[in-house]
């Protein structure tokens with residue numbers, strides 16, 4: 001074989017530009033809907049949904065995210081409870097806090113910001129959260145429910161990606177979706193969601209032999225590796241829908257900071273049919289879906305299963 005595109009000329013005009021999937025606008029609209037639903041919920045039950053966010057240590061990036069989550073939680077009309085713990089916190093202290101939050105009737109959702117400092121077992125802490133308050137959907141109960149198509153709490157980033165794809169494509173039955181990256185946080189749950197949509201799903205990971213060739217088969221290409229600009233223009237089937245989950249902060253030569261994704265955007269935009277930008281794509285959807293999950297958790301706890 002010669003180069004990937006040498007034998008089949010692209011069917012796209014030379015000045016083709018993918019349309020941008022505006023996650024920021026979608027998230028803003030979703031947060032508006034949630035805000036209204038929160039008001040209705042309060043009117044019916046006299047209860048305000050509450051979200052507890054736990055941050056251990058002082059990673060500056062995590063502090064920004066956590067503060068952002070608190071602000072948006074307030075904007076949506078929900079209560080936010082922040083717990084900032086020192087780096088030196090022991091696993092037992094953290095588990096004790098989770099236990100208190102589990103029992104607190106004012107708190108409907110609990111999120112422990114990841115990654116945790118060394119020495120703290122993220123799995124153990126995540127699984128200590130009651131499944132009905134696990135708004136990240138990362139505990140084994142919610143992960144298992146997703147795997148067997150039972151209703152449960154779906155992790156925020158995969159849910160955000162799914163909402164964008166449904167909005168863009170509608171029925172996805174029979175489409176080939178390729179997910180690059182297979183973390184428990186994003187890749188794996190998203191592959192399960194796409195499977196439930198009727199997609200033929202391939203998952204590429206660190207041991208995959210020819211990820212570029214697999215990617216070129218994708219009608220839907222989702223990239224969640226944390227490896228910046230991994231996916232080049234010639235990895236993309238012309239007209240494909242590309243969802244870029246990666247987000248890496250970079251310094252420009254001028255000393256300014258810039259966010260880049262896992263997809264080489266300037267190349268991809270010439271080939272893809274639609275693509276999420278970074279920033280303004282999946283990131284804002286993640287926080288909106290956290291609010292969505294918190295309201296859903298409150299409904300479930302107050303109104304009962306199936307709410």
Ligand SMILES: Nc1nc(=O)c2c([nH]1)NC[C@@H]1CN(c3ccc(C(=O)N[C@@H](CCC(=O)O)C(=O)O)cc3)C=[N+]21
Pocket residue numbers: 065111112113114115136156157247278279280281282283284285286287
């Ligand atoms: N338990 C847990 N749950 C998480 O959901 C979780 C976590 N831990 N740890 C860290 C990651 C990261 N994350 C992001 C959320 C929003 C944006 C976001 O809004 N990004 C904006 C840009 C923000 C900026 O300018 O820095 C955008 O893409 O447009 C990004 C990343 C959630 N995370």
